Amino acid sequence: MKRLKITIISMTLATTAIAQGVMDVHSHLITPEFASSLEKEGRLMDEGFPLPKYDVYNHLKWMDEAGVETSVLTLAAPQPTSAQTVRQTNEAAARIKKEHPERFMFCAALPLPDVSKAIEEAKYALDVLKADGIKLATNVDGQYxxxxxxxxLFSVLNERKAVVILHPHRPEPVNKQVMQQTPLAMQEYLSETTRAVSNxxxxxxxxxxxxxxxxxxxxGAYLPLAIPRMKSLTPVMQANKMVGEIDYEANLRTLYYDLAGAHSPEVIRMLLTITTPDHLLYGSDYPYVAPQVLTQSLARMKDYLSKEPDLAPFKEMILWKNAKWLLGQTGEKPSAATATANMIVRIAEIEVFPQxxxxxxxxxxxxDRLSIEREPGVICLYPMQSAEDSCQIRILEIYASEEAYQQHLKTPHFLKYKQGTLHMVKDLKLPTMKPLDQETMKLIFKKRDK
Known part of the structure; x- marks a missing residue:
């Protein structure tokens, strides 16, 4: 009777969820077997806080109320010591996906630190259970x-072009005083994630x-702070033969970031200093946060993604388009650059006094550098000099929207430029350009994205 009741509720409310299309890449499955195994080992409080209860029908109810179309399930922390428990959890997730194919996906857990068993489970999960990816702990028993x-293991996952969802776990070894005052989730989780990704x-x-x-x-934990520091110190460390070559760009291209936790416009802007809008994903952290809080949080995100001029072009990408592409639900990679209808394109014609x-x-x-780095709505600022007359400057400017352009004019770096150069300019023309064929611009940006 309970199953029938929830099914009816799900059918009547799901229209709202599917219409809005939100995709949640950060939710946790907590099975009775998993909880029981932790209790037997005395590990229920390993992370400094108790395991919440999980029920798939309550999860569906929240999804329908919040407007979430699909949730990706992963095993919660801490990591089970038993390979059997890992297998049971993966099979439970596969059953949930089979029963609700439009609403749930899952990324399978692996029985690390045993690498051979982990490879065996990865192959079983991806090939037999049809898992949508793999979940990896930041460390298991100190194996980071x-x-x-x-x-x-990574070679096997690479062959299968796997999506891997990371999740922080209790650091090992760890001094007990680290979590004496606060649960790990309050701060240490961010350090742990940064530690593993940096490694x-x-x-x-x-x-x-x-x-x-x-x-x-x-x-993204502390990565927006850690990555610039790593980059700045790398030449010094290499000169002293303390580190080898690090291909930061190639590494960072593979990283995507969920916005579970304390998201805000400021946090997203900070993330965009190390990544691009097509690498941001919505995440809830269900069931670790109360449903009503998650619903309010998602509503707040939708609100500021609609109102913030520099972020508005990326709203649908963040809420569902990026995740659907990443997890194979659609073949076309989303790009804010291809949403060209609202773009402003101009070629600034500037003549500068020679002196x-x-x-x-x-x-x-x-x-130009600061605008590209700090303003998601500034797609291109490309200055050029005339080969015949170096005082003739042309700047190709592309903004995501009129709002993004107006926001750009208010930034401290633009105001500094304007105030500092006004007396240097002999002549200035700012014609706004219109593409002859809007589709051509879309093709240009699609080609760039490949």
Whole structure:
């Protein structure tokens, strides 16, 4: 009777969810077998907080109320020590997917640190259970992602072009005082995720196995701070033969980021200093957060993604389009650049007084660099000099929308450029251009994305 009741509720409410199309890449399955195994081992409080209860029908009810079309299930922390428990959880997830094929997907857990058993389970999960990807803990018993002994596993996942969802676990070894005052989820999870991803980058794991796409949880943890620091220190470390070559761009291209946790416009903008809008995904962290809180959080995200001019072009990408492409639900890779209908395109025609040319170029290069780095709505600022007359400057400008352009004009770096160069400019023309064929621009950006 309970199953029938929930099915009817799901059928009547699902229309809203499917219409909105939100895809949640961060939700957890907690089976009775998993909870029982942790209880027997005395590990129920390993992460510093109790396991929540999980019920698939309650999950569906929340999805329908919040407007979530599909959720991707993964095993919660901590990592089971039993390969049998891992197998039971994966098979339970496969059953849920089979019973609700339009509503659930899953990424299978692996029985690490035993690499051979993990490879066996990965093949079984992907080939037999038809898992949509693999879930990996940041570490299991001190075996961190990036460890050389995991290369054979990553080779198998690379052959299958697997999607891998990461999740932080209790760091090992760990001083008990680390979690004496706060549960791991409050801060240490962010450190743990950053530690594991940085470790993989430092060994070029993601660059070497670049068919794997990795989803980093919790708004990228501390990576927006860690990556620039790593990049800046790498030359010094290499000069002292302390690190080898690190291909940051190739590693970072494989990383995607879910927005579970404390998302905000500011957090998204910070993430966009190390990635692009097509690598951002919605995540809820169900059932670790109360359903009503998750519903309010998603509504707030939809609201600011609609209202913030620099983020509005990416709303649908973040909420569902990116995830659907990543997990094979659609064949066309989403790109904000291909949404050309609202773009502003112009070629600024500038003549600079000769005595100010070098100073002007320094200002122009700085504002162009900062605008591209910090403003998602600025798609292109490309300055050029005439070969015949170096004082003749042309700048190709492309903005995602009128709102993005107006936002650009208010930024500190643009105002600095404007105030600092006004007296240097002899003549200025700002004609707004219109493409002869809108479809051609779409093709240009699609070609760039490949």
């Amino acid at each position: 992602l990036g460890a050389p002994e995991l290369d054979t 993989m980058i430092s060994r070029n794991v993601l660059a070497r196995y670049n068919n794997i796409k990795v989803i980093v949880p919790h708004c 100010y040319l070098e100073e002007y170029l320094a200002f122009a290069n700085e504002v």
